[in-house]
Amino acid sequence: METPMTWQxxxxxxxxxxxxxxxxxxxxxxxxxxxxxxxxxxxxxFPIEALREATxxxxxxxxQHALQYTASEGHGPLxxxxxxxxxxxxxxVTADQVLITTGSQQGLDLVAxxxxxxxxxxxxxxxxxxxALQAFAMAEPQVAEWACDDEGPRPDAxxxxxxxxxxxxxxxxxxxxxxxLSAARRQAMVAxxxxxxxxxxxxxxxGDLWFDAPPPPPLASLWPEGVxxxxxxxxxxxxxxxxxxxxxxxxxYPKLLQxxxxxxxxxxxxxxxxxxxxIEQGGMPAHLQALRGFYRAQRDAMLHALHxxxxxxxxxxxxxxxxxxxxxxxxxxxxxxxxxxxxxxxSGGLFVWLRLPEGADALALLPQALAAGVAYVxxxxxxxxxxxxxxxxxxxxxxxxxxxxxxxxLLATLLKAPR
Amino acid sequence: METPMTWQxxxxxxxxxxxxxxxxxxxxxxxxxxxxxxxxxxxxxFPIEALREATxxxxxxxxQHALQYTASEGHGPLxxxxxxxxxxxxxxVTADQVLITTGSQQGLDLVAxxxxxxxxxxxxxxxxxxxALQAFAMAEPQVAEWACDDEGPRPDAxxxxxxxxxxxxxxxxxxxxxxxLSAARRQAMVAxxxxxxxxxxxxxxxGDLWFDAPPPPPLASLWPEGVxxxxxxxxxxxxxxxxxxxxxxxxxYPKLLQxxxxxxxxxxxxxxxxxxxxIEQGGMPAHLQALRGFYRAQRDAMLHALHxxxxxxxxxxxxxxxxxxxxxxxxxxxxxxxxxxxxxxxSGGLFVWLRLPEGADALALLPQALAAGVAYVxxxxxxxxxxxxxxxxxxxxxxxxxxxxxxxxLLATLLKAPR
Numbered sequence: 123m124e125t126p127m128t129w130q131x132x133x134x135x136x137x138x139x140x141x142x143x144x145x146x147x148x149x150x151x152x153x154x155x156x157x158x159x160x161x162x163x164x165x166x167x168f169p170i171e172a173l174r175e176a177t178x179x180x181x182x183x184x185x186q187h188a189l190q191y192t193a194s195e196g197h198g199p200l201x202x203x204x205x206x207x208x209x210x211x212x213x214x215v216t217a218d219q220v221l222i223t224t225g226s227q228q229g230l231d232l233v234a235x236x237x238x239x240x241x242x243x244x245x246x247x248x249x250x251x252x253x254a255l256q257a258f259a260m261a262e263p264q265v266a267e268w269a270c271d272d273e274g275p276r277p278d279a280x281x282x283x284x285x286x287x288x289x290x291x292x293x294x295x296x297x298x299x300x301x302x303l304s305a306a307r308r309q310a311m312v313a314x315x316x317x318x319x320x321x322x323x324x325x326x327x328x329g330d331l332w333f334d335a336p337p338p339p340p341l342a343s344l345w346p347e348g349v350x351x352x353x354x355x356x357x358x359x360x361x362x363x364x365x366x367x368x369x370x371x372x373x374x375y376p377k378l379l380q381x382x383x384x385x386x387x388x389x390x391x392x393x394x395x396x397x398x399x400x401i402e403q404g405g406m407p408a409h410l411q412a413l414r415g416f417y418r419a420q421r422d423a424m425l426h427a428l429h430x431x432x433x434x435x436x437x438x439x440x441x442x443x444x445x446x447x448x449x450x451x452x453x454x455x456x457x458x459x460x461x462x463x464x465x466x467x468x469s470g471g472l473f474v475w476l477r478l479p480e481g482a483d484a485l486a487l488l489p490q491a492l493a494a495g496v497a498y499v500x501x502x503x504x505x506x507x508x509x510x511x512x513x514x515x516x517x518x519x520x521x522x523x524x525x526x527x528x529x530x531x532l533l534a535t536l537l538k539a540p541r
Numbered sequence: 542m543e544t545p546m547t548w549q550x551x552x553x554x555x556x557x558x559x560x561x562x563x564x565x566x567x568x569x570x571x572x573x574x575x576x577x578x579x580x581x582x583x584x585x586x587f588p589i590e591a592l593r594e595a596t597x598x599x600x601x602x603x604x605q606h607a608l609q610y611t612a613s614e615g616h617g618p619l620x621x622x623x624x625x626x627x628x629x630x631x632x633x634v635t636a637d638q639v640l641i642t643t644g645s646q647q648g649l650d651l652v653a654x655x656x657x658x659x660x661x662x663x664x665x666x667x668x669x670x671x672x673a674l675q676a677f678a679m680a681e682p683q684v685a686e687w688a689c690d691d692e693g694p695r696p697d698a699x700x701x702x703x704x705x706x707x708x709x710x711x712x713x714x715x716x717x718x719x720x721x722l723s724a725a726r727r728q729a730m731v732a733x734x735x736x737x738x739x740x741x742x743x744x745x746x747x748g749d750l751w752f753d754a755p756p757p758p759p760l761a762s763l764w765p766e767g768v769x770x771x772x773x774x775x776x777x778x779x780x781x782x783x784x785x786x787x788x789x790x791x792x793x794y795p796k797l798l799q800x801x802x803x804x805x806x807x808x809x810x811x812x813x814x815x816x817x818x819x820i821e822q823g824g825m826p827a828h829l830q831a832l833r834g835f836y837r838a839q840r841d842a843m844l845h846a847l848h849x850x851x852x853x854x855x856x857x858x859x860x861x862x863x864x865x866x867x868x869x870x871x872x873x874x875x876x877x878x879x880x881x882x883x884x885x886x887x888s889g890g891l892f893v894w895l896r897l898p899e900g901a902d903a904l905a906l907l908p909q910a911l912a913a914g915v916a917y918v919x920x921x922x923x924x925x926x927x928x929x930x931x932x933x934x935x936x937x938x939x940x941x942x943x944x945x946x947x948x949x950x951l952l953a954t955l956l957k958a959p960r
Contacts (some may be wrong), residue, residue: 132680138803185592231805240659319547380557384649384676
């Protein structure tokens with residue numbers, strides 16, 4: 123005899139909703155669809171031979187250690203190396219501030235557990251990383267938007283967020299916008315955060331993927347005791363290893379460590395020792411250099427496609443207002459209205475943040491785009507509050523230059539069709 | 542100019558405290574100390590050659606897939622295999638109810654997020670698994686004890702817990718007690734849970750480690766729609782891979798999946814494909830059989846040592862009250878009082894749950910034990926409420942039979958010394 127079961131769910135489950143992006147990615151994964159949607163790194167960049175070699179060394183030298191439980195803090199030599207690498211980027215950090223996490227997504231979960239109560243305020247950029255909103259939702263906070271201008275979050279706007287437990291920011295090659303904040307804006311933001319007493323959570327998964335010059339030093343280098351820093355091997359090595367890390371001020375570390383123990387005891391020992399063995403082999407600097415060259419060429423392919431197929435488009439160099447493009451750029455080649463897309467050239471990362479012409483709705487246009495054979499993520503997916511319906515996130519990571527060209531051409535055709 | 546930072550922490554951080562067990566394990570890890578403390582599996586049982594072979598196949602056949610992001614649900618073939626294996630144990634489950642987790646510790650975190658609000662009640666056995674208490678604490682529930690007798694949680698005692706969101710139980714080779722519930726007790730517990738409308742969270746990391754006969758079918762087989770089931774590869778393959786799984790009723794699965802996405806996106810792709818490659822090789826049944834033989838011999842070594850060195854001890858076969866041992870067992874061989882330790886012979890798992898003589902305090906005795914050269918975990922670490930100060934968890938997993946004998950002899954000497 124079975125009694126039907128009525129589950130009483132926790133309040134926070136009302137905030138758990140299927141991810142719009144994941145739904146789109148499933149649609150984008152159909153044959154014949156060129157996907158500019160995913161946030162995946164290009165599999166061709168995975169250093170498979172180096173990982174195979176590192177695996178052999180782990181199995182040969184330390185198989186039992188690699189398979190046993192380990193410290194919740196993570197593998198010592200890897201933490202030491204991370205601390206040194208971060209110091210080289212301007213942070214003042216020791217290995218005992220480094221906590222290895224199961225991807226940097228877990229860092230978001232741990233920090234939310236540490237700092238957010240139900241109803242307390244967390245500030246986010248607008249737009250922001252969807253995964254952060256999902257992680258924060260577990261703690262049932264109020265989400266407030268930190269108003270942004272073209273240069274990034276506005277320092278003066280932080281006054282309205284006084285009392286926030288945390289402001290979450292991606293200063294470097296932001297997902298979805300690709301934006302990289304200037305050194306001056308970083309300094310102004312940190313000064314404002316210090317003044318308002320709002321700690322910062324700096325998420326930096328893309329920082330190593332710069333195309334022309336290294337980005338300015340992280341926020342954590344400007345305010346070591348007020349910033350929690352998240353990093354990841356997902357974009358520079360391989361996301362399938364689920365290896366990230368956080369750097370916390372000493373005042374926070376012990377409680378974060380306890381939250382980590384409660385979450386999954388520790389990150390997979392094998393994966394940590396594998397990546398450390400890879401680093402020990404010495405190939406990381408060359409790998410990073412190759413990676414930057416690859417993604418730079420991908421970005422260039424996308425910018426070329428945008429210039430070619432969206433002739434009325436207006437590229438705005440980051441941080442500077444530019445006049446409309448010269449009149450010949452606005453020529454109509456099809457019967458539709460002159461296009462007025464906008465985008466900026468990203469100096470790193472994986473994304474271009476396109477703005478469709480006035481009146482366009484990226485979400486409403488998506489079914490037609492998929493039917494035509496191109497997928498993107500509507501920008502609306504990335505806003506905690508009111509979205510800009512014209513925004514589109516385009517990834518140049520995984521499609522070939524030919525596919526990027528064809529995909530943007532399809533998109534242009536759609537935009538130029540009479541509506 | 543730096544402003545000193547005052548962090549405002551979430552309320553739940555008051556419940557985060559350093560683990561007593563972890564502190565003890567650090568002390569137990571000193572040279573010259575025989576550790577009967579750890580809950581680690583024996584590294585000698587790790588199937589290193591089979592894993593090395595499986596790794597080679599993953600790198601050869603599917604390197605890019607193994608390194609890329611994957612579905613939050615987990616690797617399809619592994620989920621299919623788990624569903625089939627569980628069906629063979631009496632569960633009615635399909636692959637779409639299986640969610641791969643980052644160790645079964647993460648299953649505890651996800652279920653807490655799904656079902657526990659601040660102040661809602663979660664019922665636990667007394668004693669219970671410390672890691673579960675730590676995971677539940679993140680949701681700030683009230684923890685209530687499900688009163689137990691020698692057979693396990695008392696079905697009649699569940700009436701007092703009506704309204705609990707969840708009752709957490711380890712029916713099979715319980716940590717720390719080693720107890721395995723009879724089929725009759727399982728049925729009575731499930732009937733009570735159905736009657737009171739209290740869902741069950743069944744944690745079963747040790748179920749495959751049986752010594753004489755397979756344990757009775759899991760609780761989840763008796764009440765599929767009211768039980769969430771947690772399993773793990775940590776004790777049967779290797780904990781350093783951090784690979785566990787949960788099985789949820791279809792009504793709960795979608796929200797658990799969203800909690801999983803928010804927690805760490807998915808469990809490491811490489812690790813899932815590695816274990817699936819290992820399973821495909823076909824060696825798992827033989828490996829499990831060898832594992833059972835190994836731990837059976839370890840258990841026998843510990844029982845022999847207990848009989849030899851604690852001659853006044855009283856072994857109580859599980860589930861039956863036995864009279865005091867025959868008088869000659871109580872002979873004093875040293876100057877101290879006759880001993881009256883108690884223990885049961887576990888039929889699986891890794892632990893013996895020893896009860897020291899009246900008046901002894903396992904926590905207070907620990908420094909002397911460590912000084913003498915033997916480590917154990919005081920039972921007090923495993924109680925949500927009032928502990929039994931005389932209890933000790935002894936692990937027979939990693940020490941050699943000679944070390945087990947020497948360790949128990951040292952413990953007996955301490956107990957026999959005049960106090």
